[in-house]
C-alpha cells in the first residue's frame with residue numbers, strides 16, 4: 001500500500017546539536033508529562049504544546065510500525081529500549097536521534113517512562129533510512145514515495 005505526501009514538506013532536516021540532549025517523560029500510556037527546552041526547539045513545538053500530547057505527535061511516517069512494537073514490548077519486558085528514530089517536526093520537517101528509553105520508579109513501582117536522545121552521524125542516517133525503507137517494504141507497511149514534477 002502506498003500513500004502520497006507533498007515531498008517539499010518532508011525534505012527539511014533539523015540537526016540536533018552535539019552538546020544538547022532531547023529529554024522527555026511520559027505516563028504509562030505514552031502521553032508526554034515533561035519536555036525540555038531542546039525537545040521543544042528541535043521538534044518546533046512549545047513545551048506547553050508538547051505536555052499532554054501522546055508522544056506519537058512526533059512520529060514520522062517513514063518509521064516502521066514494527067520499531068514501535070519492539071519499543072513497547074522491550075519497555076514492558078526489560079524496562080529499557082534503545083534505537084534510532086526519525087521524528088517529525090511540527091512544520092513537517094524531520095530530525096534523527098539515537099534514543100534511550102527507560103522507566104521512572106517511585107516506591108519501587110514504575111510510574112513513568114523517560115527518554116534521552118542524542119544526534120547520530122550522517123552515515124547512520126543513510127543506513128537507518130535504507131533499513132527502515134526496507135522493513136516497511138518487507139512488512140507491507142505504508143511506503144514513502146517521492147514524485148518529481
Ligand SMILES: Cc1cc2nc3c(=O)[nH]c(=O)nc-3n(C[C@H](O)[C@H](O)[C@H](O)COP(=O)(O)O)c2cc1C
Pocket residue numbers: 024025026029030054055056057058059060063068071085087099101113114115
Ligand atoms: C518515553 C517515550 C518516548 C518516546 N519517544 C518517541 C519519539 O521520539 N518518537 C516517536 O515517534 N515515538 C516515540 N515514542 C513512542 C510513541 O509513544 C508511539 O508508540 C509511537 O510514536 C508510534 O505511534 P503509535 O503507537 O500511535 O503507532 C516514545 C515512547 C515513550 C514511552
